[in-house]
Amino acid sequence: MARGTGTSSAKMKDVAERAGVSIKTVSRVLNNEPHVQEKLRQKVREAAEALDYVPSQSARSLRGNRSYDINLVCHVAGSNYVNSIQFGAVFACQELGYQLSISLLENLGGKSIAEIRSAFEGLMRRRKPDGVVLLAPYANDEKIGFVLNEMGIQVVRVGPVDGTQNQGLLVEIDDYQASIDVVRHLTNLGHKRIGFVRGSQDQRSAHVRYSGFCVAMEAAGLVVDQELVRPGAFDFAAGYDAGVHFLGLKQPPTAVFASNDDMAAGVVAACTERGVKVPDDLSIVGFDDAEIATRMRPFLTTIRQPLHDLGARAIHELIGSFNSSTSKNSAHRVVLDHELIIRDTTGSPPK
Amino acid sequence: MARGTGTSSAKMKDVAERAGVSIKTVSRVLNNEPHVQEKLRQKVREAAEALDYVPSQSARSLRGNRSYDINLVCHVAGSNYVNSIQFGAVFACQELGYQLSISLLENLGGKSIAEIRSAFEGLMRRRKPDGVVLLAPYANDEKIGFVLNEMGIQVVRVGPVDGTQNQGLLVEIDDYQASIDVVRHLTNLGHKRIGFVRGSQDQRSAHVRYSGFCVAMEAAGLVVDQELVRPGAFDFAAGYDAGVHFLGLKQPPTAVFASNDDMAAGVVAACTERGVKVPDDLSIVGFDDAEIATRMRPFLTTIRQPLHDLGARAIHELIGSFNSSTSKNSAHRVVLDHELIIRDTTGSPPK
DNA sequence: ACAATTTTTGACAAGGTTGTCAATTCTTGA
DNA sequence: TCAAGAATTGACAACCTTGTCAAAAATTGT
Numbered sequence: 001m002a003r004g005t006g007t008s009s010a011k012m013k014d015v016a017e018r019a020g021v022s023i024k025t026v027s028r029v030l031n032n033e034p035h036v037q038e039k040l041r042q043k044v045r046e047a048a049e050a051l052d053y054v055p056s057q058s059a060r061s062l063r064g065n066r067s068y069d070i071n072l073v074c075h076v077a078g079s080n081y082v083n084s085i086q087f088g089a090v091f092a093c094q095e096l097g098y099q100l101s102i103s104l105l106e107n108l109g110g111k112s113i114a115e116i117r118s119a120f121e122g123l124m125r126r127r128k129p130d131g132v133v134l135l136a137p138y139a140n141d142e143k144i145g146f147v148l149n150e151m152g153i154q155v156v157r158v159g160p161v162d163g164t165q166n167q168g169l170l171v172e173i174d175d176y177q178a179s180i181d182v183v184r185h186l187t188n189l190g191h192k193r194i195g196f197v198r199g200s201q202d203q204r205s206a207h208v209r210y211s212g213f214c215v216a217m218e219a220a221g222l223v224v225d226q227e228l229v230r231p232g233a234f235d236f237a238a239g240y241d242a243g244v245h246f247l248g249l250k251q252p253p254t255a256v257f258a259s260n261d262d263m264a265a266g267v268v269a270a271c272t273e274r275g276v277k278v279p280d281d282l283s284i285v286g287f288d289d290a291e292i293a294t295r296m297r298p299f300l301t302t303i304r305q306p307l308h309d310l311g312a313r314a315i316h317e318l319i320g321s322f323n324s325s326t327s328k329n330s331a332h333r334v335v336l337d338h339e340l341i342i343r344d345t346t347g348s349p350p351k
Numbered sequence: 352m353a354r355g356t357g358t359s360s361a362k363m364k365d366v367a368e369r370a371g372v373s374i375k376t377v378s379r380v381l382n383n384e385p386h387v388q389e390k391l392r393q394k395v396r397e398a399a400e401a402l403d404y405v406p407s408q409s410a411r412s413l414r415g416n417r418s419y420d421i422n423l424v425c426h427v428a429g430s431n432y433v434n435s436i437q438f439g440a441v442f443a444c445q446e447l448g449y450q451l452s453i454s455l456l457e458n459l460g461g462k463s464i465a466e467i468r469s470a471f472e473g474l475m476r477r478r479k480p481d482g483v484v485l486l487a488p489y490a491n492d493e494k495i496g497f498v499l500n501e502m503g504i505q506v507v508r509v510g511p512v513d514g515t516q517n518q519g520l521l522v523e524i525d526d527y528q529a530s531i532d533v534v535r536h537l538t539n540l541g542h543k544r545i546g547f548v549r550g551s552q553d554q555r556s557a558h559v560r561y562s563g564f565c566v567a568m569e570a571a572g573l574v575v576d577q578e579l580v581r582p583g584a585f586d587f588a589a590g591y592d593a594g595v596h597f598l599g600l601k602q603p604p605t606a607v608f609a610s611n612d613d614m615a616a617g618v619v620a621a622c623t624e625r626g627v628k629v630p631d632d633l634s635i636v637g638f639d640d641a642e643i644a645t646r647m648r649p650f651l652t653t654i655r656q657p658l659h660d661l662g663a664r665a666i667h668e669l670i671g672s673f674n675s676s677t678s679k680n681s682a683h684r685v686v687l688d689h690e691l692i693i694r695d696t697t698g699s700p701p702k
Numbered sequence: 703a704c705a706a707t708t709t710t711t712g713a714c715a716a717g718g719t720t721g722t723c724a725a726t727t728c729t730t731g732a
Numbered sequence: 733t734c735a736a737g738a739a740t741t742g743a744c745a746a747c748c749t750t751g752t753c754a755a756a757a758a759t760t761g762t
Contacts, residue, residue, distance in 0.1 A: 009476070011747095011748065011749090012748070012749065013748085021711080021712085022711065022712045022713080023712085023713095023748095023749085023750095024711075024712060024713085024714095024750080024751090025710090025711065025712075027749070027750060027751095028711090028750095031750085034709095035709065035710055035711080036710075036711085037710070037711095040710090040711090054476045054477060055477075055748085055749075056413065056747085056748050056749070057409075057412075057418075057477055057478040058408075058409045058410075058412035058413040058418070058478075058747085058748080058749090059409075059413050059717090059747070059748035059749040059750090060748080060749055060750080061408075061409035061412075061749090062407070062409040062410050062413050062716095062717050062718065062719090062747090062748080062749075062750095063716075063717055063748075063749045063750045063751080064717090064749075064750060064751090065717085067409070068477075068478075069450070083434050086453070087455065090453050090454070090455050091455060094454070094455070094474070097477060099420070099452045099477075099478060100452055100453060101450045101451055101452045101453075102437070102441050102451060102452075102453065103441070103445070104438065104441050104442060104445070123445070125360070125405050126405060126406075126408055126419075126448060126450075127408040127409075127419075127450060236645070236646050262646070265646055269646075269647075269648045272623070272648055273648055292643070292646060294587070295587050295613070295616055295620075295643060295646075295647075296620075296646075296647070297620045297623055297624060362717095362718060362719090363718065363719065364718080372741080372742085373741065373742045373743080374718090374719085374720095374742085374743095375720080375721090375741075375742055375743080375744095376740090376741065376742075378719070378720060378721095379720095379741090382720085385739095386739065386740055386741080387740075387741085388739095388740070388741095391740090391741090406718085406719075407717085407718050407719070409717085409718080409719090410717070410718035410719040410720090410747090411718080411719055411720080412719090412747095413717090413718080413719075413720095413746095413747050413748065413749085414718080414719045414720045414721085414746075414747050415719075415720060415721095415747090416747080703762100704761105704762090705760100705761090705762090706759100706760080706761080706762100707758100707759080707760070707761090708757100708758080708759065708760085709756100709757080709758065709759080710755105710756080710757070710758080711754105711755080711756070711757085712753105712754090712755080712756090713752105713753095713754085713755090714751105714752090714753095714754105715750105715751090715752085715753105716749100716750090716751085716752100717748105717749090717750090717751105718747105719746100719747090720745105720746090720747090721744105721745090721746080721747105722743105722744090722745085722746100723742105723743095723744095723745105724741105724742090724743085724744105725740105725741080725742080725743090726739105726740080726741070726742090727738100727739080727740070727741085728737105728738080728739070728740080729736100729737085729738070729739085730735100730736085730737080730738090731734105731735095731736090731737100732733100732734090732735090732736105
């Protein structure tokens, strides 16, 4: 009953009364709209502060047709990659007053536009997010971007994306350069027969990493032996299979570059089982610097992606685009730094 | 322009007109309130169906003072445990028309009630969730439960919890029995000297698993040698350290039960480095059946927790409690089944 | 100093739902 | 058949914010 003890929080009306202005003026000040005297601005801000005013999201959404929600869309698997990006995104949202919710979509690959549309509509019509963060493998699916655009939802994509499609917002690292860095590290150590384990064909990063690999090999005056290029799906098992294949070869490689850490760990596991010493007999490099890189023995040499930052930056770009006056189509591409982490799975090739 | 092409979706008013009833009646039908003739119910449902009506979350929230949001609160680390539960929860929310958002809280251990309160208020006042899912290590913090209760937010806790505090909603597995199962598996194989790696002291599960271990040892007529009980923090490094300790002993154990998979993997790593054969020289069991259990070699014998189901069930309990008429204090405890997964890290003790 | 213009301010409606309460219809008993 | 009571239905307000538009105040030009 006593003042300040009321359970319900202050409303705009209360702030207006305390500041001696109209409700609308309070609204203007709090939303940083123009056309208010500096003097009143101060008063309103003070009043809001004093009353510990917090705007009602539901009222804002209802009237303003904005949800202050951002949706992170990914497929079901809870990989370290998705997880780390997600955490970065959550932090950024907390900071900026948005809410991040997670949406899981069954694999949409190869679905028609109509099917994709209905999947998203089913997911989002209860509460339409202001923006969507699209992770691999959806980031590169132009149909999905199209559907979301059509629904009036701003999109930011994380990860490498085909150059062909209209760009929009994009946050990534330079996978191409990172692959070159890996090969250079290996060739500097003296390796000449270098194997490669590819990632899922439906993910752009898999292709980019492979082409970086090829270019760097060529630049080093080496040939890419197709016998030493194995398919994979970014999972441990594929790495293991590739490892078994390599070790069974008459002339095995002296180094293997796997397109991600899970697969690199698989290659190492195959070596461990067969008594092949890493890195003495075979050097191995991964990509991502996932948890497993320091959970395995020996520790994995790999490329560190700033996953956390990628997620955070994606959110910042998205929210920035809401407030900027530039049109929806404004393309913006952000490239974050990667880093080659040299640990214990790489060394000189055997004599 | 043509009928059905309108961009904005149907509102309650439209449904009411089509069904020839008042808006309020539509509301009643759609919310399953009593006092409506069956005949009208049908009509309304048909109309809603035909118009593809979806209620506006913001309007509902504004008027009804419910957000249809559920918050999953955990600390920063993106462990497999948190991740898997989260995925289960997201699925359940999608199914039930709620939105799951993630909140990350810096470590709140040892903070005062005032500090905890302000952390949550800062986090949640922009949009107060209808319920909160509390994961370890927060699940067992009674101060947090208290603060949330005071804020009028329903809570469901996942994981083992002290019996002392007022219960509320709780979803867990029987960690105690699971530990007994592990020990029984080991003693059945003939092990007598069994080591144990404990989990973080601030997590209830660590204590429960340890006491299950002790009881089962006693039941098998074995003594718990304190030399063979090592501390840990549920992380790989602690398991590794414990492994190094065990292997350096004059009389090492023939089996080790680690309180989670990460630590078990650490013990295995220590063995691998030292040329100790698993399971020939040392049997090792983990807990969780995390990803790493099948990413390591040999594959890890462990307890499978139905993490996905725990998350989903937590959501179901929470939402169920909103709709049920029973009071907030209604305690409900759900215990899901665990399973001992016997893989390749356990075998008979060496002669 | 006054009209014309620009800037600042506020009254009011609207957004889509649910709670309240009064009006209507139906049921029951005499 | 009619009164009393119960069940059903609907009109209207309320939730809290933002957009519209007109009114008021300040500024400019002559």
